[in-house]
Amino acid sequence: xxxxxxxxxxxxxxxxxxxxxxxxxxxxxxxxxxxxxxxxxxxxxxxxxxxxxxxxxxxxxxxxxxxxxxxxxxxxxxxxxxxxxxxxxxxxxxxxxxxxxxxxxxxxxxxxxxxxxxxxxxxxxxxxxxxxxxxxxxxxxxxxxxxxxxxxxxxxxxxxxxxxxxxxxxxxxxxxxxxxxxxxxxxxxxxxxxxxxx
Amino acid sequence: xxxxxxxxxxxxxxxxxxxxxxxxxxxxxxxxxxxxxxxxxxxxxxxxxxxxxxxxxxxxxxxxxxxxxxxxxxxxxxxxxxxxxxxxxxxxxxxxxxxxxxxxxxxxxxxxxxxxxxxxxxxxxxxxxxxxxxxxxxxxxxxxxxxxxxxxxxxxxxxxxxxxxxxxxxxxxx
Numbered sequence: 532x533x534x535x536x537x538x539x540x541x542x543x544x545x546x547x548x549x550x551x552x553x554x555x556x557x558x559x560x561x562x563x564x565x566x567x568x569x570x571x572x573x574x575x576x577x578x579x580x581x582x583x584x585x586x587x588x589x590x591x592x593x594x595x596x597x598x599x600x601x602x603x604x605x606x607x608x609x610x611x612x613x614x615x616x617x618x619x620x621x622x623x624x625x626x627x628x629x630x631x632x633x634x635x636x637x638x639x640x641x642x643x644x645x646x647x648x649x650x651x652x653x654x655x656x657x658x659x660x661x662x663x664x665x666x667x668x669x670x671x672x673x674x675x676x677x678x679x680x681x682x683x684x685x686x687x688x689x690x691x692x693x694x695x696x697x698x699x700x701x702x703x704x705x706x707x708x709x710x711x712x713x714x715x716x717x718x719x720x721x722x723x724x725x726x727x728x729x
Numbered sequence: 730x731x732x733x734x735x736x737x738x739x740x741x742x743x744x745x746x747x748x749x750x751x752x753x754x755x756x757x758x759x760x761x762x763x764x765x766x767x768x769x770x771x772x773x774x775x776x777x778x779x780x781x782x783x784x785x786x787x788x789x790x791x792x793x794x795x796x797x798x799x800x801x802x803x804x805x806x807x808x809x810x811x812x813x814x815x816x817x818x819x820x821x822x823x824x825x826x827x828x829x830x831x832x833x834x835x836x837x838x839x840x841x842x843x844x845x846x847x848x849x850x851x852x853x854x855x856x857x858x859x860x861x862x863x864x865x866x867x868x869x870x871x872x873x874x875x876x877x878x879x880x881x882x883x884x885x886x887x888x889x890x891x892x893x894x895x896x897x898x899x900x901x902x903x
Contacts, residue, residue: 569784573885576785599822605838606821608742608814609749609787616818628819632811639784640791644803646778647792654774658899665869665895666777667770667860669888672873673780674853677750679878682846691843698847702754703854706762709744709755713844717746721840 556590558630561619564588565634568611572639576611584618591618611635690729694720730798731805733764738790739809743817747845749787753852756793766797773859781888787811869894 556564564583572579577600584590591599599621603613612632619631653659685691698716701707723729737759741752753776761769775796779789787810794806861867873887 571783572785573783573883576783602821602825603818604748605746605834605841606814606818607745608811608818609745609785611785612749612787612811613814613818616815617822620819620822625819628815632815635785636788636791636807636811639782639788640803640807642784643779643782643788643792644795644800646782647775647795650774650778651796658896661895661899662892663774663777663895664860664866665891665893665898666781666888667773667856668866668869668895669873669891670773670777670780671853671857671860672870672875672891673877673884673887674750674849674856675870675874676877678846678850678853679874681842681849685843685846691839691846694843695846695850698844699850699854702848703851706754706758708758709752710740713744713746716844717840720843721836724839725836 554589556588556622556627558623558626560588561623561627562630562634564590565615565619565631566638568615569635569637569639572611576635577614580611580614590622688729690723690727691720694723731801734794734797734802734806735809738794738806739813741790742810742813745787745814746841747848749785749789750852751845751848753789754848754855756789757855760793760797769859773856776856777860777888780884865898866895 565580568576568580568583581596585593585596599617600610600614603610603617606613612635615631615635616628619627619629621627623630650663654663682692682695685695694716698712701712701716702709737756741756741759744755745752757769757772760766761772767775772793775792776789779792780786782788790810791803791807795803798805857867857870861870869891873891876882876887877884
Protein backbone atom coordinates (compact mmCIF):
# COMPACT_ATOMS: atom_id res chain seq x y z
CA UNK A 532 0.00 0.00 0.00
CA UNK A 533 1.13 3.56 0.36
CA UNK A 534 4.42 3.45 2.18
CA UNK A 535 6.27 6.54 3.33
CA UNK A 536 3.06 8.04 4.62
CA UNK A 537 3.92 8.31 8.28
CA UNK A 538 4.72 11.99 8.19
CA UNK A 539 2.22 13.72 10.37
CA UNK A 540 1.18 17.29 10.26
CA UNK A 541 2.56 18.36 13.63
CA UNK A 542 5.52 20.17 12.08
CA UNK A 543 3.32 22.10 9.71
CA UNK A 544 3.48 25.30 11.71
CA UNK A 545 -0.13 25.57 12.84
CA UNK A 546 -3.04 27.15 11.07
CA UNK A 547 -1.27 29.77 9.01
CA UNK A 548 0.59 27.17 6.95
CA UNK A 549 -2.09 27.03 4.27
CA UNK A 550 -1.11 29.99 2.07
CA UNK A 551 1.74 29.04 -0.23
CA UNK A 552 3.63 31.85 -1.92
CA UNK A 553 4.14 29.37 -4.75
CA UNK A 554 2.68 28.84 -8.23
CA UNK A 555 -1.10 28.64 -8.33
CA UNK A 556 -2.10 25.75 -10.62
CA UNK A 557 -4.95 26.07 -13.13
CA UNK A 558 -7.63 23.39 -13.58
CA UNK A 559 -5.75 22.04 -16.61
CA UNK A 560 -2.52 22.11 -14.61
CA UNK A 561 -4.10 20.08 -11.81
CA UNK A 562 -5.56 17.58 -14.28
CA UNK A 563 -2.28 17.14 -16.17
CA UNK A 564 -0.15 17.00 -13.03
CA UNK A 565 -2.20 14.16 -11.56
CA UNK A 566 -2.50 12.46 -14.97
CA UNK A 567 1.29 12.03 -14.91
CA UNK A 568 1.17 10.75 -11.35
CA UNK A 569 -1.46 8.15 -12.31
CA UNK A 570 0.61 6.96 -15.26
CA UNK A 571 3.92 6.73 -13.42
CA UNK A 572 2.64 5.35 -10.15
CA UNK A 573 3.35 1.65 -10.35
CA UNK A 574 2.92 -0.12 -7.00
CA UNK A 575 2.89 3.01 -4.83
CA UNK A 576 1.60 6.33 -6.10
CA UNK A 577 2.33 8.38 -3.01
CA UNK A 578 6.09 8.94 -3.55
CA UNK A 579 5.42 10.06 -7.14
CA UNK A 580 2.64 12.41 -6.07
CA UNK A 581 4.89 13.85 -3.39
CA UNK A 582 7.71 14.52 -5.85
CA UNK A 583 5.36 16.11 -8.40
CA UNK A 584 3.68 18.42 -5.88
CA UNK A 585 6.71 19.49 -3.84
CA UNK A 586 9.71 19.26 -6.16
CA UNK A 587 8.56 19.42 -9.78
CA UNK A 588 5.59 21.81 -9.66
CA UNK A 589 6.35 23.43 -6.28
CA UNK A 590 2.66 23.74 -5.50
CA UNK A 591 3.29 23.20 -1.78
CA UNK A 592 6.07 23.03 0.76
CA UNK A 593 6.99 19.70 2.33
CA UNK A 594 5.32 20.76 5.59
CA UNK A 595 2.08 21.76 3.87
CA UNK A 596 2.10 18.46 2.01
CA UNK A 597 2.63 16.45 5.22
CA UNK A 598 -0.15 18.40 6.88
CA UNK A 599 -2.64 17.65 4.10
CA UNK A 600 -1.55 14.01 3.89
CA UNK A 601 -2.13 13.58 7.63
CA UNK A 602 -5.70 14.75 7.12
CA UNK A 603 -6.21 12.47 4.10
CA UNK A 604 -4.98 9.42 5.96
CA UNK A 605 -7.64 9.67 8.54
CA UNK A 606 -10.52 10.19 6.11
CA UNK A 607 -12.20 7.29 4.29
CA UNK A 608 -10.91 6.49 0.79
CA UNK A 609 -7.54 5.77 -0.73
CA UNK A 610 -4.80 8.08 0.59
CA UNK A 611 -3.65 9.28 -2.82
CA UNK A 612 -7.22 9.63 -4.08
CA UNK A 613 -8.02 11.84 -1.10
CA UNK A 614 -4.78 13.73 -1.54
CA UNK A 615 -5.65 14.60 -5.15
CA UNK A 616 -9.05 15.85 -4.01
CA UNK A 617 -7.52 17.86 -1.13
CA UNK A 618 -4.81 19.46 -3.31
CA UNK A 619 -7.28 20.27 -6.10
CA UNK A 620 -9.80 21.64 -3.61
CA UNK A 621 -7.35 23.87 -1.78
CA UNK A 622 -6.29 25.59 -5.03
CA UNK A 623 -9.43 25.64 -7.17
CA UNK A 624 -12.38 24.55 -5.00
CA UNK A 625 -14.75 21.79 -6.13
CA UNK A 626 -13.79 22.09 -9.81
CA UNK A 627 -10.13 21.73 -8.87
CA UNK A 628 -10.90 18.64 -6.78
CA UNK A 629 -12.77 17.07 -9.71
CA UNK A 630 -9.98 17.95 -12.17
CA UNK A 631 -7.27 16.44 -9.96
CA UNK A 632 -9.26 13.26 -9.20
CA UNK A 633 -10.18 12.73 -12.86
CA UNK A 634 -6.56 13.27 -13.84
CA UNK A 635 -5.45 10.67 -11.33
CA UNK A 636 -7.86 7.87 -12.30
CA UNK A 637 -8.40 8.32 -16.07
CA UNK A 638 -5.30 6.61 -17.44
CA UNK A 639 -5.08 3.85 -14.78
CA UNK A 640 -8.78 3.15 -15.41
CA UNK A 641 -8.25 2.80 -19.16
CA UNK A 642 -5.16 0.63 -18.66
CA UNK A 643 -6.84 -1.64 -16.15
CA UNK A 644 -9.78 -2.19 -18.53
CA UNK A 645 -7.37 -2.97 -21.39
CA UNK A 646 -5.67 -5.55 -19.15
CA UNK A 647 -9.10 -6.91 -18.27
CA UNK A 648 -9.94 -7.38 -21.95
CA UNK A 649 -6.69 -9.30 -22.46
CA UNK A 650 -7.38 -11.39 -19.36
CA UNK A 651 -10.93 -12.28 -20.48
CA UNK A 652 -9.66 -13.25 -23.91
CA UNK A 653 -6.84 -15.51 -22.72
CA UNK A 654 -8.00 -16.71 -19.31
CA UNK A 655 -8.84 -20.23 -20.54
CA UNK A 656 -5.35 -20.82 -21.87
CA UNK A 657 -3.74 -23.05 -19.22
CA UNK A 658 -0.39 -21.31 -19.54
CA UNK A 659 -2.01 -17.90 -19.01
CA UNK A 660 -3.80 -19.30 -15.97
CA UNK A 661 -0.43 -20.24 -14.52
CA UNK A 662 0.91 -16.74 -15.12
CA UNK A 663 -2.12 -15.36 -13.28
CA UNK A 664 -1.66 -17.84 -10.48
CA UNK A 665 1.88 -16.47 -10.15
CA UNK A 666 0.67 -12.86 -10.20
CA UNK A 667 -2.01 -13.61 -7.60
CA UNK A 668 0.44 -15.34 -5.27
CA UNK A 669 2.79 -12.36 -5.66
CA UNK A 670 -0.01 -9.91 -4.88
CA UNK A 671 -0.80 -11.93 -1.75
CA UNK A 672 2.85 -11.69 -0.68
CA UNK A 673 2.87 -7.91 -1.24
CA UNK A 674 -0.26 -7.57 0.90
CA UNK A 675 1.25 -9.64 3.70
CA UNK A 676 4.31 -7.37 3.67
CA UNK A 677 2.06 -4.29 3.79
CA UNK A 678 0.18 -5.70 6.77
CA UNK A 679 3.42 -6.46 8.61
CA UNK A 680 4.82 -2.97 7.93
CA UNK A 681 1.62 -1.38 9.20
CA UNK A 682 1.64 -3.57 12.30
CA UNK A 683 5.27 -2.91 13.29
CA UNK A 684 4.63 0.44 15.04
CA UNK A 685 2.12 -1.36 17.29
CA UNK A 686 4.62 -3.94 18.54
CA UNK A 687 5.01 -2.47 22.03
CA UNK A 688 1.32 -1.57 22.40
CA UNK A 689 -0.51 -4.76 23.50
CA UNK A 690 -3.92 -3.09 23.71
CA UNK A 691 -3.76 -1.98 20.07
CA UNK A 692 -2.45 -5.38 18.96
CA UNK A 693 -5.45 -6.94 20.68
CA UNK A 694 -7.86 -4.63 18.83
CA UNK A 695 -6.13 -5.39 15.51
CA UNK A 696 -6.46 -9.15 16.16
CA UNK A 697 -10.13 -8.73 17.09
CA UNK A 698 -10.77 -6.86 13.84
CA UNK A 699 -8.81 -9.44 11.85
CA UNK A 700 -10.77 -12.31 13.40
CA UNK A 701 -14.13 -10.63 12.73
CA UNK A 702 -13.41 -9.90 9.07
CA UNK A 703 -11.04 -12.67 7.92
CA UNK A 704 -12.20 -15.63 10.00
CA UNK A 705 -15.84 -14.97 10.88
CA UNK A 706 -16.33 -13.06 7.57
CA UNK A 707 -18.63 -10.56 9.29
CA UNK A 708 -19.90 -7.66 7.17
CA UNK A 709 -17.73 -4.55 7.37
CA UNK A 710 -20.43 -2.00 8.30
CA UNK A 711 -21.50 -3.47 11.67
CA UNK A 712 -17.90 -4.48 12.39
CA UNK A 713 -16.65 -0.90 11.95
CA UNK A 714 -19.60 0.63 13.80
CA UNK A 715 -18.82 -1.54 16.82
CA UNK A 716 -15.02 -1.76 16.66
CA UNK A 717 -14.03 1.82 15.77
CA UNK A 718 -15.63 3.49 18.83
CA UNK A 719 -14.59 0.50 20.95
CA UNK A 720 -10.99 0.95 19.83
CA UNK A 721 -10.96 4.68 20.67
CA UNK A 722 -12.64 4.08 24.03
CA UNK A 723 -10.26 1.30 25.06
CA UNK A 724 -7.19 3.27 23.97
CA UNK A 725 -8.47 6.29 25.89
CA UNK A 726 -9.29 4.36 29.08
CA UNK A 727 -6.15 2.22 29.19
CA UNK A 728 -3.88 4.93 27.75
CA UNK A 729 -2.53 2.04 25.65
CA UNK B 730 -26.99 -4.85 -11.78
CA UNK B 731 -25.81 -1.24 -12.13
CA UNK B 732 -27.89 -0.30 -9.08
CA UNK B 733 -26.29 -3.03 -6.99
CA UNK B 734 -22.84 -2.02 -8.21
CA UNK B 735 -23.54 1.59 -7.26
CA UNK B 736 -24.81 0.58 -3.81
CA UNK B 737 -21.85 -1.69 -3.05
CA UNK B 738 -19.10 0.66 -4.11
CA UNK B 739 -20.80 3.81 -2.82
CA UNK B 740 -20.96 2.20 0.60
CA UNK B 741 -17.39 0.88 0.43
CA UNK B 742 -16.21 4.38 -0.45
CA UNK B 743 -17.19 5.71 2.96
CA UNK B 744 -15.85 2.66 4.80
CA UNK B 745 -12.33 2.75 3.38
CA UNK B 746 -10.61 4.06 6.51
CA UNK B 747 -6.90 3.47 6.19
CA UNK B 748 -6.78 3.19 2.41
CA UNK B 749 -8.05 0.96 -0.36
CA UNK B 750 -6.75 -2.37 0.92
CA UNK B 751 -8.92 -2.26 4.04
CA UNK B 752 -12.14 -2.75 2.05
CA UNK B 753 -10.86 -5.69 0.02
CA UNK B 754 -12.38 -8.39 2.29
CA UNK B 755 -15.81 -6.70 2.19
CA UNK B 756 -15.56 -6.17 -1.58
CA UNK B 757 -14.75 -9.85 -2.03
CA UNK B 758 -17.53 -10.89 0.35
CA UNK B 759 -20.11 -8.81 -1.56
CA UNK B 760 -19.02 -9.81 -5.07
CA UNK B 761 -18.21 -13.47 -4.40
CA UNK B 762 -20.31 -14.58 -1.44
CA UNK B 763 -23.36 -12.30 -1.29
CA UNK B 764 -24.05 -11.72 -5.01
CA UNK B 765 -22.13 -14.71 -6.39
CA UNK B 766 -21.09 -12.71 -9.46
CA UNK B 767 -17.72 -14.47 -9.74
CA UNK B 768 -15.55 -17.09 -8.06
CA UNK B 769 -13.01 -16.29 -5.37
CA UNK B 770 -10.20 -17.18 -7.75
CA UNK B 771 -11.59 -14.84 -10.45
CA UNK B 772 -11.67 -12.06 -7.86
CA UNK B 773 -8.09 -12.80 -6.86
CA UNK B 774 -6.96 -12.78 -10.51
CA UNK B 775 -8.60 -9.39 -11.07
CA UNK B 776 -6.96 -8.06 -7.92
CA UNK B 777 -3.58 -9.27 -9.20
CA UNK B 778 -4.27 -7.64 -12.57
CA UNK B 779 -5.12 -4.32 -10.93
CA UNK B 780 -1.87 -4.52 -8.96
CA UNK B 781 0.07 -4.85 -12.20
CA UNK B 782 -1.48 -1.63 -13.58
CA UNK B 783 -0.26 1.84 -12.64
CA UNK B 784 -2.27 4.18 -10.41
CA UNK B 785 -4.01 4.01 -7.03
CA UNK B 786 -4.60 0.49 -5.69
CA UNK B 787 -8.38 1.00 -5.72
CA UNK B 788 -8.37 0.62 -9.52
CA UNK B 789 -9.59 -2.94 -8.94
CA UNK B 790 -12.98 -1.24 -8.57
CA UNK B 791 -12.97 -0.07 -12.20
CA UNK B 792 -11.94 -3.54 -13.33
CA UNK B 793 -14.68 -5.27 -11.30
CA UNK B 794 -17.31 -2.85 -12.66
CA UNK B 795 -16.14 -3.52 -16.21
CA UNK B 796 -16.12 -7.27 -15.69
CA UNK B 797 -19.65 -7.25 -14.25
CA UNK B 798 -21.38 -4.81 -16.62
CA UNK B 799 -19.02 -3.59 -19.32
CA UNK B 800 -18.13 0.07 -19.73
CA UNK B 801 -21.26 1.38 -17.93
CA UNK B 802 -20.34 -0.90 -15.02
CA UNK B 803 -16.79 0.43 -14.98
CA UNK B 804 -17.98 4.05 -14.98
CA UNK B 805 -20.67 3.50 -12.32
CA UNK B 806 -18.33 1.54 -10.03
CA UNK B 807 -15.52 4.08 -10.37
CA UNK B 808 -17.81 7.07 -9.86
CA UNK B 809 -19.52 5.54 -6.83
CA UNK B 810 -16.24 4.39 -5.27
CA UNK B 811 -14.55 7.78 -5.51
CA UNK B 812 -17.28 10.42 -5.22
CA UNK B 813 -18.58 9.93 -1.64
CA UNK B 814 -15.09 9.87 -0.11
CA UNK B 815 -14.11 12.84 -2.30
CA UNK B 816 -17.05 14.84 -0.92
CA UNK B 817 -16.01 13.99 2.63
CA UNK B 818 -12.44 15.01 1.84
CA UNK B 819 -13.59 18.31 0.32
CA UNK B 820 -15.67 19.12 3.40
CA UNK B 821 -12.83 18.12 5.69
CA UNK B 822 -10.30 20.30 3.87
CA UNK B 823 -12.70 23.22 4.13
CA UNK B 824 -12.97 22.66 7.90
CA UNK B 825 -9.36 21.56 8.42
CA UNK B 826 -8.03 24.68 10.07
CA UNK B 827 -10.66 24.56 12.79
CA UNK B 828 -9.96 21.10 14.17
CA UNK B 829 -6.32 20.84 13.21
CA UNK B 830 -4.83 20.50 16.66
CA UNK B 831 -7.74 19.20 18.70
CA UNK B 832 -7.19 16.16 20.91
CA UNK B 833 -10.09 14.13 19.58
CA UNK B 834 -8.59 14.19 16.10
CA UNK B 835 -5.53 12.49 17.54
CA UNK B 836 -7.68 9.96 19.43
CA UNK B 837 -9.68 9.08 16.30
CA UNK B 838 -6.46 8.59 14.36
CA UNK B 839 -4.97 6.41 17.14
CA UNK B 840 -8.17 4.35 17.37
CA UNK B 841 -8.33 3.71 13.63
CA UNK B 842 -4.75 2.46 13.25
CA UNK B 843 -5.33 -0.98 14.87
CA UNK B 844 -8.51 -1.38 12.78
CA UNK B 845 -6.53 -0.61 9.63
CA UNK B 846 -3.89 -3.16 10.61
CA UNK B 847 -6.53 -5.82 11.25
CA UNK B 848 -8.31 -5.10 7.95
CA UNK B 849 -5.16 -5.13 5.81
CA UNK B 850 -4.11 -8.40 7.47
CA UNK B 851 -7.59 -9.73 6.65
CA UNK B 852 -7.13 -8.61 3.02
CA UNK B 853 -3.84 -10.48 2.84
CA UNK B 854 -5.53 -13.60 4.24
CA UNK B 855 -8.48 -13.43 1.87
CA UNK B 856 -6.23 -13.07 -1.19
CA UNK B 857 -3.62 -15.61 -0.02
CA UNK B 858 -6.29 -18.18 0.81
CA UNK B 859 -7.50 -18.08 -2.77
CA UNK B 860 -4.10 -17.60 -4.47
CA UNK B 861 -2.14 -20.26 -2.60
CA UNK B 862 -3.94 -23.49 -3.44
CA UNK B 863 -0.63 -25.41 -3.66
CA UNK B 864 2.69 -25.29 -1.85
CA UNK B 865 4.26 -24.12 -5.11
CA UNK B 866 2.40 -20.81 -4.99
CA UNK B 867 2.41 -20.54 -1.19
CA UNK B 868 6.21 -20.58 -1.45
CA UNK B 869 6.06 -17.68 -3.94
CA UNK B 870 3.82 -15.68 -1.57
CA UNK B 871 6.21 -16.27 1.32
CA UNK B 872 9.22 -15.36 -0.82
CA UNK B 873 7.61 -12.10 -2.04
CA UNK B 874 6.58 -11.12 1.49
CA UNK B 875 10.10 -11.82 2.75
CA UNK B 876 11.83 -9.93 -0.05
CA UNK B 877 9.50 -6.92 0.33
CA UNK B 878 10.11 -6.74 4.07
CA UNK B 879 13.89 -7.02 3.87
CA UNK B 880 14.81 -5.16 0.67
CA UNK B 881 13.58 -2.17 -1.33
CA UNK B 882 12.69 -4.24 -4.41
CA UNK B 883 10.04 -2.54 -6.56
CA UNK B 884 6.63 -4.29 -6.49
CA UNK B 885 6.56 -4.29 -10.30
CA UNK B 886 9.80 -6.34 -10.41
CA UNK B 887 8.23 -8.85 -8.02
CA UNK B 888 5.04 -9.05 -10.11
CA UNK B 889 7.15 -9.69 -13.22
CA UNK B 890 9.04 -12.38 -11.31
CA UNK B 891 5.75 -13.89 -10.12
CA UNK B 892 4.41 -14.02 -13.69
CA UNK B 893 7.57 -15.84 -14.86
CA UNK B 894 7.43 -18.18 -11.84
CA UNK B 895 3.86 -19.11 -12.79
CA UNK B 896 4.79 -19.50 -16.47
CA UNK B 897 7.69 -21.86 -15.82
CA UNK B 898 5.83 -23.66 -13.03
CA UNK B 899 3.06 -24.28 -15.59
CA UNK B 900 5.55 -25.58 -18.15
CA UNK B 901 6.78 -28.19 -15.70
CA UNK B 902 3.19 -28.99 -14.70
CA UNK B 903 4.03 -28.65 -11.02
